[in-house]
Amino acid sequence: xxxxxxxxxxxxxxxxxxxxxxxxxxxxxxxxxxxxxxxxxxxxxxxxxxxxxxxxxxxxxxxxxxxxxxxxxxxxxxxxxxxxxxxxxxxxxxxxxxxxxxxxxxxxxxxxxxxxxxxxxxxxxxxxxxxxxxxxxxxxxxxxxxxxxxx
Numbered sequence: 001x002x003x004x005x006x007x008x009x010x011x012x013x014x015x016x017x018x019x020x021x022x023x024x025x026x027x028x029x030x031x032x033x034x035x036x037x038x039x040x041x042x043x044x045x046x047x048x049x050x051x052x053x054x055x056x057x058x059x060x061x062x063x064x065x066x067x068x069x070x071x072x073x074x075x076x077x078x079x080x081x082x083x084x085x086x087x088x089x090x091x092x093x094x095x096x097x098x099x100x101x102x103x104x105x106x107x108x109x110x111x112x113x114x115x116x117x118x119x120x121x122x123x124x125x126x127x128x129x130x131x132x133x134x135x136x137x138x139x140x141x142x143x144x145x146x147x148x149x150x151x
Contacts, residue, residue: 043091050097051104055086058108078111085114 034045059079086107090100107114126132 038091041091043094044096044100046097047095047100048087048090051086051090051095051100052083054101054104055082055108058105059083059111062109062111078114081114082108082111 033047035042036045036048037043056079059075059082063075063079086104089103089107093099093103095103110117
């Protein structure tokens with residue numbers, strides 16, 4: 001119970017700190033968000049931290065809740081995939097920290113569903129090009145014709 005509380009608190013603290021910092025009113029000069037640049041892509045640091053913390057917290061919660069036996073070989077790649085997709089969404093959309101927190105929570109909850117969504121997306125693109133991925137089943141053979149009735 002305590003680890004879950006700490007993980008949840010770790011996801012909420014950046015958003016709360018951002019809310020407190022922006023609620024100072026006109027007496028304090030306004031500041032711009034801290035911009036980090038990784039691999040040439042700029043993004044707001046607060047949004048990224050909030051989204052990644054939320055994604056990690058949700059993946060931790062889902063793994064602890066859904067499985068009686070921990071399956072590290074399955075959980076680790078899905079965790080990494082969810083974190084990478086969360087980071088990509090934050091870089092692409094550049095949301096404020098609360099929206100980043102929501103994106104991280106949602107994508108962390110999807111987990112293995114991300115693979116299904118990505119596969120259907122790629123299958124649509126391949127279908128538009130007339131290319132099959134090889135998983136298509138051959139059409140079923142028509143049923144045999146019944147003999148004509150005897151007279």
